[in-house]
Structures are given as structure tokens and as C-alpha cells.
Amino acid sequence: MAPADGSADSQEILYGLHAVREALKAGGRPLQRVLVLRTDKQFTDLVQLARSHRVPVHIQPISSLDRLVPNGKHQGVVALAAAKAYQTQEEILDRAAQRQEPPLLVILDGVEDPHNLGAVLRTAEGAGAHGVFIPERRAAGLTSVVAKASAGAIDHMPVSRVTNLSRLLDSLKAAGVWIYGVTPSAKKVFTDIDYRGPVGFVLGAEGTGIRSGVVQHCDECVRIPLRGKVQSLNVSASAAIVLYEVVRQREQDNYAAGRSTDSERTPLDRRLQ
Incomplete structure (x- = not known):
């Protein structure tokens, strides 16, 4: 199996049709070779894609693939690659600047x-x-299991691994990012906040939540209302809820700005665009 720490100098195993295909398309990490059960039918496009990127393709019996991926959920495709490299805080903030967008960040505390x-x-x-x-410790790293679960998103989403989350939050706040901890005990509901500026969300693992020492370094905490008997949501569900509230607010703001600008133009101006 793949190494657990996702270090840049170790070999990683990717598996599954979608995960391997997205890794080839993204080109973010070199694939050393692709192993397939056969080269026809559902494997044809992936084999052609690998060869177009000059990645060697080898046909292997299913027993060999099963040894590499013991749980057997490889769909007949395994790729050997260098583990995805982690990025720095500066590189991630630069990405937002290049897009001319306010930073939108996710900080995970103890998601194993x-x-x-x-x-x-x-x-x-x-x-x-x-x-x-x-975080570096007591948290999942970038492994082949993560790559498979991300359905290829791992190749498009920068990830930074840090030694101390509290220092990270202080550094992000110094860079102008407003940090919100997502926790059930917060007084404010997440929809009560304006997220159109630079934003970072801290989310903890199920059960334990965000550590108290990390909460203290957040600017503010928000909660997701729960109407049923369940007291918490899966961390990925929580992330989806708060992130898409940001998407909603920012798209609404952009639409309103476009309408305002458009209303100031004469009919002739708009027709000549």
C-alpha cells in the first residue's frame, strides 16, 4: 500500500479509473508507470492518455493488482507515482492572488x-x-486512499502540512484572513456572517471537534444548526455546507456588482459591447 505520510520522496500507489485518469490529466506529479488488467474496453481511453504522456503501461494479472491494493477496489488500474508534494502557506495565498479572489481556505484539526x-x-x-x-501529527496525510476518496481532486487542490495549527492561524490572520471555527457550541449560526472577504474555516474531527487550544486562535466561531437527534455532521458535510455559503454570497455579490455596473450604462453602451 501507499506510505502513510505522503512524503515527497516516497513512492505512492494510486488506484481506480478516475483517480489515475485525473492524475494523468493534471500532470501535477509524474507517474512512473501504469498497471492495467487489460488494454481494451473501459481501459482504452486511460491507456491512450498514459501513452500520450509517455507513461509506460504494463498489463498485469489481477492477483498482482490485488497484492498492491489489498482491499481489491482498484477497478483494474494501479499507477505508481511520487507522492504529491505539499505546498506552503505563501504558495496557497499566491494562488488566490493570481485568481484575483479573496482567499478561501480550509484548516483541518485532527482529521485522521x-x-x-x-x-x-x-x-x-x-x-x-x-x-x-x-497538521503533521495525528492526522491523515496524502496517501493513495485519500487520492481515491477525492475522486481526482487531490491533483487540483493545494495542500499544506504544518507543524503547529495555532501558529498557522496567527500567520493567516496577520495576512488578513478572518478565521472561523466551525463548532456546535458556537452562538452564531454560520449564515449570519459575511464571507465576501478573505476567509478560513477550521473544522475538527467527528466526536472530538476542534481542540480548545486551536479554538482560542480563531477570530470567531460559528455553528451549523442541527434539527434532528444527531449532534454532529461528518466533517466533509460540514465543509460542504459552509464553503457553499461562501460561494452563494460571493456569486450573489458579483451578480449585484454586475447589475449595478450594467445599469449605469446607456442602452447604446450595452449594445456596443
Whole structure:
């Protein structure tokens, strides 16, 4: 299986049709070779894509693929790659600046389940977030399981691994990012906040939530109202809810700005655009 720490100097195993295809398309990390059960039918386009990127393709029996991926959920495709490199805080903030967008960041505290991390990466990428921050210790790293769970989003979403979340939050606040902890005990509901500026959300693992020492470094805390008997949501569900509130507010703001600008033009101006 893939290494647990996602270090840049170790070999990583990717598996599953979608995860391998997205890694080839993104080109963010070199694939050393692709192993497939066969080269016809559902594997044809992936094999052609690999060869177009000059990645060697080898046909392997299913027993060999099963040894590489013991749970057997490889869909007949395994790729060997260098682990995805982590990025720095500066690189992630630069990404937002290059897009001319206020930073939208996700900070995870103690999320150890790789499936949850993969799901958060998928949600963050879909919402247009600029980066995800994870701690070095007691947290899932960028492994093949995470890549599979992210459905390819791992190749498009920058991830930074930091030694101390509290120092990270202070650094982000110094850079102008407003930090919100998402916790059930907060007084404010998440929809009561204006997220059109630079924003970072801190989310904790199910059950334990955000550590108190990390909460103290947040600017403010918000909660997601729960109307049923369940006291908490999966971290990826929580991420989706708050991130898409940001998307809603920013798109609404952009639409209103466009309408305002358009209303100031004469009919002739608009026709000549």
C-alpha cells in the first residue's frame, strides 16, 4: 500500500479509473508507470492518455493488482507515482492572488480518516477553495486512499502540512484572513456572517471537534444548526455546507456588482459591447 505520510520522496500507489485518469490529466506529479488488467474496453481511453504522456503501461494479472491494493477496489488500474508534494502557506495565498479572489481556505484539526480527508478535498476543490491545511501529527496525510476518496481532486487542490495549527492561524490572520471555527457550541449560526472577504474555516474531527487550544486562535466561531437527534455532521458535510455559503454570497455579490455596473450604462453602451 501507499506510505502513510505522503512524503515527497516516497513512492505512492494510486488506484481506480478516475483517480489515475485525473492524475494523468493534471500532470501535477509524474507517474512512473501504469498497471492495467487489460488494454481494451473501459481501459482504452486511460491507456491512450498514459501513452500520450509517455507513461509506460504494463498489463498485469489481477492477483498482482490485488497484492498492491489489498482491499481489491482498484477497478483494474494501479499507477505508481511520487507522492504529491505539499505546498506552503505563501504558495496557497499566491494562488488566490493570481485568481484575483479573496482567499478561501480550509484548516483541518485532527482529521485522521483518509476517506474524510479525500471527501473534504473533493468538496473544497468543487467550491473553488484555494487550499487545505492539515497538521503533521495525528492526522491523515496524502496517501493513495485519500487520492481515491477525492475522486481526482487531490491533483487540483493545494495542500499544506504544518507543524503547529495555532501558529498557522496567527500567520493567516496577520495576512488578513478572518478565521472561523466551525463548532456546535458556537452562538452564531454560520449564515449570519459575511464571507465576501478573505476567509478560513477550521473544522475538527467527528466526536472530538476542534481542540480548545486551536479554538482560542480563531477570530470567531460559528455553528451549523442541527434539527434532528444527531449532534454532529461528518466533517466533509460540514465543509460542504459552509464553503457553499461562501460561494452563494460571493456569486450573489458579483451578480449585484454586475447589475449595478450594467445599469449605469446607456442602452447604446450595452449594445456596443
